[in-house]
Amino acid sequence: MHRPIALDLPRGSVAAETLSSAIDELLDTARDEVPTQFPPEVLAAAEDAARRVRASAPATDLRDIPFVTLDPASSTDLDQAMHLHREQDGFRVRYAIADVPLFVELDGVLDAEARRRGATLYLPDRRIPLHPPVLSEGAASLLPGQDAPAFVWDMHLDARGELISLDLVRALVRSREKLDYEGVQRDLDAGSGHPQMQLLQEIGALRAAREAERGGASLSVPEQEARLDGGAVRLDWRRPQPVEDANAQLSLLTGMAAADLMLEGGSGILRIMPPAQPAAIERFRRQCTALGVTWPEDMPYGRLLRSLDWREGRHLALLNQAASLFRGASYAAFTRPEERPEDPRQAAIAAPYAHATAPLRRLVDRFVLLVCHAHAQGRAPEPELLAALAQIPPIMQETVARAGSLERSAIDLLEAEALRAFVGEQLPATVIEVREAGENAPARVEVQLAEPPVTAWVPGSAPLGEEILLLVGESAPGSRMPRLEMAHSA
Template identity: 70%
Template sequence: MPHRPLTLRAPRGSVAAEEIRAGIDALLADAADDLPIAFPPEVLAAAEAAAARTGRGDRADRTDVPFVTLDPASSTDLDQAMHLSRDGEGFRVLYAIADVPWFVDLDGPIDHEARRRGATVYLPDRRIPLHPEVLSEGAASLLPGQTTPAFVWTLDLDASGAVTGVDLERALVRSTEKLDYAGVQEQLDAGTGHPQMLLLQEIGALRARQELERGGASLNVPEQEIVEDGDQVRLVWRRPAPIEDANAQISLMTGMAAADLMLRGGSGILRTMPPAEPAAVERFRRQAEALGVPWEEGVSYGAFLRTLDWQEGRHLALLNQATALFRGASYAAFTSAAEVPEDPAQAAIAAPYAHTTAPLRRLVDRFVLLVCHAHARGEAPAPELLAALGEIPEAMRSAGGRAGDLERRGIALVESAALRAWTGEELDATVIDSREASPAKDGNEGTPARVEVQLLDPPVTAWVPARAEVGSALRVRIVSADAADSLVLEAVQG
């Protein structure tokens, strides 16, 4: 039986949005002690005062540059704006990043609250912002038609897409258009498009080739998306549009330039990831061989991953296993050359890298921008800035753990609610992982052998008591799907 897609017009496959909201409200109430939601009055007052500031400091005037932003259509917290142009046989990228430090005084009330939060938290039906909305969706956001303070990166590229020159200045910018991924991709697919997006497509392809040449790797997998329409929601696959990949390459390039500035300057915060353990790499090679998708000698890890198609069961299983090689990401702060990490590279990117392009939504980027600006000017970062660097990695780690747990629970709630209408029915799934049985020990019950399966429609993963080969097809039955408890599936024999 072909499994039926979840659509808004199929009552059995839809979920009341109010039920989702009530469930998320309960999750947030449970997490209230660890995850702040409302901003304290003094933070809101400081944000209102910062938004009303009239001076802009000593900065260049770049308001004559027709910057554009590219984000999801609904976004209003716009961190980045770009202007791309040809420069001889190469290119020039002007990349404006919201100057959040202009509005957030170091060691002030907004800074203290941001360190407590760490990052914006995204849940199925809402987000909990890092900064008050008067800043993140107002005065500090690179909204079209608004003159806004920004850090502007100038990145010169040669004809191959390699960076040949970097500069960073504080400036005033004025975005002229707010473009969205879906609209831009539709135009490009039709053979038309905004001139900036045509250049972005070209530069993104060159940067992706640079990534492959240096040994970087990207996981080419779709995203699970919750689509709301009035009272109802549905779970669907969302495959990022090619222009999103191109846009991500500009951000990656800027993060690599920031890391290089900080390493040469002797202070900053890097985003690090250790290389995969040789045993993990060899295990992945064996898995690929066993699944009949061999990773040939001489082919880089990144190049191999780009050959995998998530819609093919064996490939989907391999892409899931590949995440084991992308572990251990953290932040490393250093205030002198002697403190630079022994291996400063981010292994998946295959180069030193820093988070610097999302200061409205991530704490660490604000500090990286300030340090990079000082180094670009040939100056030592302010002592109070250097003194704060050591606190940021722990703030990010702590915030990431809290947010990750809450986001996982939120998604699980939606998945269970979405599948409740399918209770008792059988669906096709692909086995993406397996675990052997564990015996009872020290008073704890053992666990049976189980496999993790991926349902393709709706896009849900779950563990099922069963034995099956990774990459194989498995028929499963929805036993129960209680949003307040958990999703329970069983394998169907025969």
């Protein structure tokens, strides 16, 4: 039986069933590269793993610690839980990460399937998980009230939020509550809220200040988000809530601690990114001048980016241009001290860093957690684990690129459908990128519309940061996307 299609859709929305059919077609074209179903033997192995782990819990029992999780309200694949405590001279942060390796044995059926997928794939109307749901949304997830195995990072911070000591154990934990970003932020804004969330705000602010001191940078730009509303799906611009930024600082803290453990231990997988090239910085400096934004010579670009407000057109353009400063991210595996990368830093973070906090959704984290635990316990990682490390970076590179392409194609579908409701109208937009005419290409600009929330390339010329009007026309034959043409300055 088919779901009824909504006839009176909100403007700029698309019927969920229409979008689902279009994405089905998209996935069908990529079926040889993107597995959408788990083979029977993988599902059976996941069921067996869930039963096996339930019957043999870790020896260390930390179920008396009142951990809580903080995620989007709809999430059920919960990788992280936290318990925050104020100490006389600082803070104690216990960060529990789902012990996926306990369920997914190295070189087993589940491991092979996870390597085929690389990461959970997020599309506007569905999620294609890295692991079977019986694990990712069940036995391995840190769901409230459920006993679950976890790697528990026990970190002591001083009064400035600097890490001063670290321990890492595998333990049995039990989350007490599943908190969600919007609800927590609403309570915090009202001056109340969960005590641990109030402490999270404080620790997050301290860690953000330490990031600024290191010269770290982040791009505070709105993100496109597909929202399901009854039988309709629509795009919205979404900017993370302040409490999400604070929560991200805990993940960064853990990833930096993981990187330091592996560098000291002589083996592991880092997430690295080279510093911005001088030519890219100089180009960005010229763009600041052209847009009337003052950038003092002695100010790190990370501090400048934190001062920009995406709601202002010139700043929005600059934030998009700043993406050129954050290029070349990759994974670096090493099994001996002499193989460590010459520059182990992730330049945007301005410190060595590793992916270690999302093993339910990302392949590499499972291997990082195992290596870190071995180093934390003062022993060498198992030879078979070390032998696997070099295989993970190319898998991640290939699967992430494939997922990114598919996710972009799916958003393109939703953008096209959203624009159809505005055919014949003029819409305001901000120029965020400019391409001059070339030998085989006309001049064009990339624009960002506020409503509907679409980013697109349009023929013509206009200054970076300019507010313009776009005329929405009928789609060209064989194309879903309505034509966009420059009208005149707003």
